[in-house]
Amino acid sequence: MTQYQTLGHQEDTSLVANTFGFCRAPLCFNPYEVPADIAITGVPFDMATSGRSGTRFGPQGIRGISAQLDWEHCRYPWHFCLKDVIKFIDCGDLVYPFGDSKAMAQALEAHTLKLLQSGKTCLTFGGDHFITLPLLRAHHKHLGQKISLLHFDAHSDTYANGSDCDHGTMFYHAPKEGLIDPHASVQVGIRTEYDPSLGFNVIHGALANDLTVDEIVSRITDTVKDNPVYLSFDIDCLDPAYAPGTGTPVCGGLTTDKVLKIVRQLTHLNIIGFDVVEVAPPYDHGDITSLAAATLALDFMYVHAVHSGKAPQ
């Protein structure tokens, strides 16, 4: 397995030392020039939250606990070592003028577009869910066509009210801006008020708990087909038992086991980008929520490696 060089150019396999980047990757501050398959960016932003803040600590929470996932050569249940087949870099956190939500959105869109233009797939750690709107703008600009959204969440985030920078309104604005096609998009785990007339295919929380993993994957596949898909995972899709560390928890959610099984079956989809958002470590216990997010993020990269054909058959 590929090991990163540390102090004195030694190889270090510790689960607690040198945990600066995701899965102990060294931070890369010139990500546009460095060749890589996937670029990870943290966005320590929580000014668009309607409930409890704290997701500004999400990136460091996810990175910290991710060291626990780095000791396996082949991450269970995958049969290959990710670092042997793809290269991912962690560019640290987005720099933006603190207190200025619109400037954050512009900086994140510009940064993401530059990563995409340098041939990388982006994996972004929130931060609150508002960050997904500038991420979608960048992907749409790069691709030049409407995207399918695969959205895991307790909330539809399609509310028309609220300000321009509100973590409950992104998927009201994204179709209006022409970024995504709701009819080719799926929302999984919703268990708060939503408007079916907006066109999204909703697998609501109770239904998602009753359907099998295969049935959910079939519904996702039938809806998004071979469209480019952006996968946005709000950690509050999980039940508060599995993800207490989040700003707006809602009972009746999915288990970590079930969402991991769903995600691991998405290797056939044309997924063009990923985010995991709304991890709020101040409300977490024993890093349960950060660990769920880190595990999902790692599995996103395994899914990408299989889809890209770089994983051994």
Ligand SMILES: [Mn+2]
């Ligand atoms: Mn949510």
